[in-house]
Amino acid sequence: MTAPSSARGACRSDAEDGCITCGDVAVELTVELVDVDRGLALCSDAAGRQESVEIALVGPVRTGDRLLVHAGTAISHLGSAANPADPGRAAEEVGRP
């Protein structure tokens, strides 16, 4: 067996945030444009980085909606900018198990 590689991974991962694609990690993105014919949405993160996202698993999507995205695929619909879910209430529930 040869010596293990000393090269560091070139993934978007790091010790701080983990690996988005390899782990069971998902990120929240906001929909900017929807291409219904191709089943894709152009989404952006809080820092403005954009990526195309598969939207086949989350039903109708509109500009401003927030999606939970894993490996380029939206796995959950988190609500829209106009009608957000209420995380404050959820946090309150967490505080009172």
Add this chain to the structure above:
Amino acid sequence: MKYVDEFRDAELGRALAAEILSLVEPGRDYKLMEVCGGHTHSIYKYGIDDLLPENVELVHGPGCPVCVIPMGRVDDGLAIARHEEVIFTCFGDMMRVPGSEQTFIDAKAAGADIRMVYSPLDALRIAKANPDRTVVFFAIGFETTAPSTALTLKRAKAEGVGNFLCICNHVTIVPPLRALLESPDLRLDGFIGPGHVSTIVGARPFEFIPRDYGRPLVTSGFEPLDVLHGIAMILRQIAEGRAEVENQYARVVPYDGNHAALAVMAEVFEVRPHFEWRGLGFISQSGLRLSDAYADFDAERRYETPGVRVADPKACQCGEVLKGVIKPWECKVFGTACTPEHAIGTCMVSPEGACAAYYNYGRFAREREVV
């Protein structure tokens, strides 16, 4: 930020820690397994174990997809990647996972065309941009990632992209959990259930754990308060003499899963009779391969691969770490011969791996001092 700040509130965290303390019986030991590597990462990033009573121990499970890939599958991928016409694509963490002789990064340095992608869709884009080459995607991951691969293959088929292939290493979460519960050397009192896997499969598939083994499972999110809340819910069940599946992560996890995702997986994949897991050995019906309808996209049917089982390096104890039998720092090579920069075992490669999580967040130094 929505769904983040609300779940990192220190005061709520202290309240949950007090709640947990009130739920444990002095003198009784509690061993809880966090199934998912994402939870392992959160626990060490936020020091969640420091908030728990001494008699509550968290055991790291097999839920890091990179960590459970056996060396033989890396060798299979490398054999395909060395073909001149192939552009081989994989997720970043896979690049550093050791095969028996090389990693993908080593093979890339030796001349193979190996590229890192963020998603299967990226690999398909490369295929469309290089019609005279064969693009192979090394697919790994649990049910969280498998739908993404399935949708991409479905798209490739619909668009007639004939130069896109997949070597499928997707695995399913229930069979290894059953194997762990059958393991005679491991006693567990409850499970922190995987969060995003459950977004796809739901919480219902875990009902066998309380039903057949009398242990509670709580599907939990990844923010610090999510994990603490999940632990409190498990301990409350134990205190009340209950064993049920509960869903702490209900803001994302539907109890019955995502039907569209399950349907596309059923169309594109079929279950392998058995699949090898690092540290756990061969587990029946735990891996996925492409269905006959997608045979034209199956790299394993197009190319010869060694298909040989390769034993892990003798010094590596990833198997025992993955089963929760030993802590990462108890491995003979942890932090010495095996570090994130020079990984021998898979658990040190991925940030979701238990060893890397310990190492990166300073657990190494503290635990050694305790010894």
